[in-house]
Amino acid sequence: MAKPSSKSKKSTFSSSTDSTSPDNLAQEEDHPATATITVTAVEIPELTEQEISDRLHLERKVERAFFEAGKALAQLRDRRLYRSTHRTFEEYCRDRFGYTHRRVNYLIAGSVVFDNIVTGTNCSQNEEVDKTGTNCSQNGEVDETGTNCSQNEEVDKTRPNLSRILPTNEGQVRPLAKLEPQQQVKVWQRAVQEAGGKVPSARIVTDVVQKIMERTRIPNTYQTGEVCQILVKDNPELRGKGGCWGIISQVNDFSCTVKLWDGEYTVGLQYLKSYNYLPAECEQMQLISDRITRLRQNENLEEAGRAVLKYLGELKRPYLIQVEQKLLSLIELECEMEG
Template sequence: MAKPPSTRKKATSATSSDDTPPDDQDLEENPATATITVTAVEIPELTEQEISDRLNLERKVERAFFEAGKALMELRDRRLYRSIHRTFEEYCRDRFGYTHRRVNYLIAGSVVFDNIATGTNCSQNEGVDETGTNCSQNEEADETGTNCSQNEEADKTRPNPSRILPTNEGQVRPLAQLEPQQQVEVWQRAVQEAGGKVPSARIVTDVVQRIMERTKVPNTYQIGEVCQILVKDNPELRGKGGCWAIVSAVNDFSCTLRMWDGEYGVGLQHMKSFNYLPAECEQMREICDRINRLRENENLEEAARAVLKHLGELKQPYLTGVEEKLLMLLESEYGVRIIL
């Protein structure tokens, strides 16, 4: 009788007719009379507990970069590094070997992962045959945000496309420029194009680019224009809401902005023009240049940094009398030549 379909077989080593492992010399001397048999060994299927354990471990692997980003965000927000390092950037570099950019990518990636996990529900996927998800909105969501009761009866040995989550930060990086709802939709489309598997960063990028092309809004910003930062859900811009920034490069869907503490790539949805006059824009560019020259000094003290931070958060295109004196004092103290 044939074995059930769920039973797999594995070949063991060859044996002679008397079940004694054949000697190489015997095979050479009597090649015609040697008899070789194969014994089938059943490999049992996973138990319910083993399947549950596997799914839990897979979820931990999926959430690895998400947990790292969440932990970094809490370390930063609670300033838990303050007893051993002056800045969060120095702490991450010394403790983890992470650059400032890498930290921002992980934090932003964790936000996108969270949006995808909590946004993957049946109300968004209802009627989409490609994902196999078609459920009521009122069913209780599981911890990944997928609230399909029919999934409880699904074959647990196969991945459910509606529950496929990112496994590394690079896969979600292209989504950071989108709104949370768009992130969910683009990710689900990318999963479909990957055949129900975790899509590569290239597939996600291709989907994002196609959507951006269909909804392309002309970038009307000009180099040298002064803009206001709109943080929204971009963790890289945290603490910079309302601050000024100067456009240094114009791209299709974003601009490179020069701020008091460096340059940032910012999507159009995170920018708003101050509509300053040309002369006012020129004044802000001069202030920005002076602040950045001071920041290059390795011996800059915390008090000086605090002053520069204040000037980097101005809501007007000029310095008051006191602010101008403070800036000139720092330039004199640190030997920075004023270039006007």
């Protein structure tokens, strides 16, 4: 008599469910563990060897000077080099570097300002001479005063070369982010002068920016209770607020305090645009704003309720339609009941 084989046979599963016979169906019912389940997976392209190398290289830069960190973070974000380990860029920066979303935006914006200063003053971090001939003499010697000089002119070595004083941290250039590139260069050089030819502090840079805004300021014509739209432009502090409406609660010299759906913010005049609503329409929006504020401060408000409030905070009209009115009333009722 033949001896039975001691090797167990491997079960073979079909990847298709179109040709399942009645016998197979019966067998699957008797043995549910062997049933075939088809799962559709979304493929995320793996990082190539070059991308892995680039990621490590850029991560090292992030941990160094702020301007290199900003450039590296911008590349990591734009090329999505975080996709192999994290779902979002924000999660990746928090886990890998311990950076908040706001900190990342400041670093990226700061690197752009740094580049503008370097380009505008025709110098580099290593104090290389501009090859175009700017800031150099006829025979190629560098003018120590930071201005053009001829071959026979005597160099004044007692004056600091302002074009070679560059920012050393992100806080020094943060006040410049709201200015145009040419203004950024002029303000930085003025700040270096006020710092005695040394790297100016963030406070000095802020003071110079404030003085320039005072000379060129536009009269603040906004009024308390006016409804305005938020314009983000290049302001990282307003990220996610673009298109939201708000009620002006305080009018300042160069800004307004605006109450949005998720809180109050101090916003520069260049980031505001009036809806030019009629007084009655402004009053109606004020009532909606008050209801939203009360709900937002309610500890029983759930995530779905916050999503509705955010939607209402982005309306482009001075009233609620019937379904929006019902949603808002329902959330108010639910919060009262749970309270």
